[in-house]
Amino acid sequence: MAAIPYWRLSSFYLFYFALLGSTAPFLALYFDHLGFSSARIGELVAIPMLMRCIAPNLWGWLGDRSGRRLLIVRLGALCTLASFSLIFVAKSYAWLALVMALHAFFWHAVLPQFEVITLAHLKGQTARYSQVRLWGSIGFILTVVGLGRLFEWLSLDIYPLALVAIMAGIVVASLWVPNAQPPEQGERAAGAGFLKQLASPGVAAFYLCVALMQFSHGPYYTFLTLHLERLGYARGTIGMLWAVGVVAEVLMFLAMSWILARLSLRWVLCASFVLAALRWLLLGHFAEHLALLLFAQVLHAATFGSFHAAAIAFVQRSFGARQQGQGQALYAALAGTGGALGALYSGYSWNLLGPLTTFSIASVAAMAAAVIIATRLKDAVT
Numbered sequence: 001m002a003a004i005p006y007w008r009l010s011s012f013y014l015f016y017f018a019l020l021g022s023t024a025p026f027l028a029l030y031f032d033h034l035g036f037s038s039a040r041i042g043e044l045v046a047i048p049m050l051m052r053c054i055a056p057n058l059w060g061w062l063g064d065r066s067g068r069r070l071l072i073v074r075l076g077a078l079c080t081l082a083s084f085s086l087i088f089v090a091k092s093y094a095w096l097a098l099v100m101a102l103h104a105f106f107w108h109a110v111l112p113q114f115e116v117i118t119l120a121h122l123k124g125q126t127a128r129y130s131q132v133r134l135w136g137s138i139g140f141i142l143t144v145v146g147l148g149r150l151f152e153w154l155s156l157d158i159y160p161l162a163l164v165a166i167m168a169g170i171v172v173a174s175l176w177v178p179n180a181q182p183p184e185q186g187e188r189a190a191g192a193g194f195l196k197q198l199a200s201p202g203v204a205a206f207y208l209c210v211a212l213m214q215f216s217h218g219p220y221y222t223f224l225t226l227h228l229e230r231l232g233y234a235r236g237t238i239g240m241l242w243a244v245g246v247v248a249e250v251l252m253f254l255a256m257s258w259i260l261a262r263l264s265l266r267w268v269l270c271a272s273f274v275l276a277a278l279r280w281l282l283l284g285h286f287a288e289h290l291a292l293l294l295f296a297q298v299l300h301a302a303t304f305g306s307f308h309a310a311a312i313a314f315v316q317r318s319f320g321a322r323q324q325g326q327g328q329a330l331y332a333a334l335a336g337t338g339g340a341l342g343a344l345y346s347g348y349s350w351n352l353l354g355p356l357t358t359f360s361i362a363s364v365a366a367m368a369a370a371v372i373i374a375t376r377l378k379d380a381v382t
Contacts, residue, residue: 042347
């Protein structure tokens with residue numbers, strides 16, 4: 001990792017995904033602790049994802065136009081901390097909805113711009129991205145295990161304090177990172193516009209599948225913790241089960257440079273979707289069986305690890321230097337759109353149709369994406 005600021009980049013991913021590790025497994029649990037119904041929980045969880053549909057494109061356009069990506073990262077991190085701190089004012093549904101929307105508007109400005117900075121530091125060595133990004137997974141693991149144990153000992157009333165502490169870590173890490181700009185990439189960067197590149201073969205289909213993947217994660221991120229708790233698992237055990245998935249993700253990140261050197265992006269993406277479909281069926285039908293539950297969590301290596309690494313590589317290959325921020329932002333925005341729709345549908349269907357059907361719908365969405373990738377990306381990705 002000589003010649004790149006490895007630890008500075010890695011520290012940012014550590015804190016950024018530690019925040020995700022504190023929200024994905026526990027946010028719905030906290031709202032349940034406050035007494036909200038499953039429908040209201042689904043709506044509150046969906047709001048940050050809906051902001052992910054808007055914020056990354058706005059900030060991505062601004063980053064590409066101004067070139068001040070690191071400034072956007074730092075201001076976004078600071079404003080995330082300030083706006084989320086409003087949660088200490090009140091706990092009504094309307095106020096929490098405002099807090100969820102406001103802090104997410106700034107939070108989702110941060111990662112797409114930071115991905116461009118990281119890739120610029122890597123100087124085109126995309127395979128090395130996974131070696132930096134794995135520290136985000138480590139941050140997720142430390143948080144999900146630590147908070148799982150903490151909430152066995154203490155009340156969930158301390159949950160907002162934990163989030164504020166992690167957000168402060170993101171601010172500090174953003175101040176430590178040096179800036180970098182992506183190199184110009186010849187004629188494509190100078191002439192071809194973002195929409196023209198978006199119209200390239202397979203690119204629009206890829207983005208549709210990004211939305212479908214996150215849609216399929218809806219019940220997982222919104223209700224898995226509650227689902228397992230009601231099946232009799234302790235909160236500390238649930239935290240460990242989340243961590244199992246992210247350990248598998250870390251191992252996948254370590255292997256991705258080897259995998260991408262030997263397999264096409266199309267087949268890595270396709271395999272990720274097929275394994276996602278299998279995973280949601282296992283979680284919906286067999287979560288009470290610990291061995292199958294552990295296997296389903298190991299499949300996180302595919303549903304997030306290989307999918308995300310391949311998707312980042314696809315975006316970088318598909319857009320020129322001046323469109324990298326918008327390409328990454330559109331990836332984040334469509335992931336947010338899919339995630340928000342997934343959280344909403346699962347919130348409404350959880351009590352009405354039950355976990356089995358809710359996870360089955362997710363499985364169908366993932367399999368549909370696998371078919372699209374297999375048939376539409378043939379000419380786009382070798």
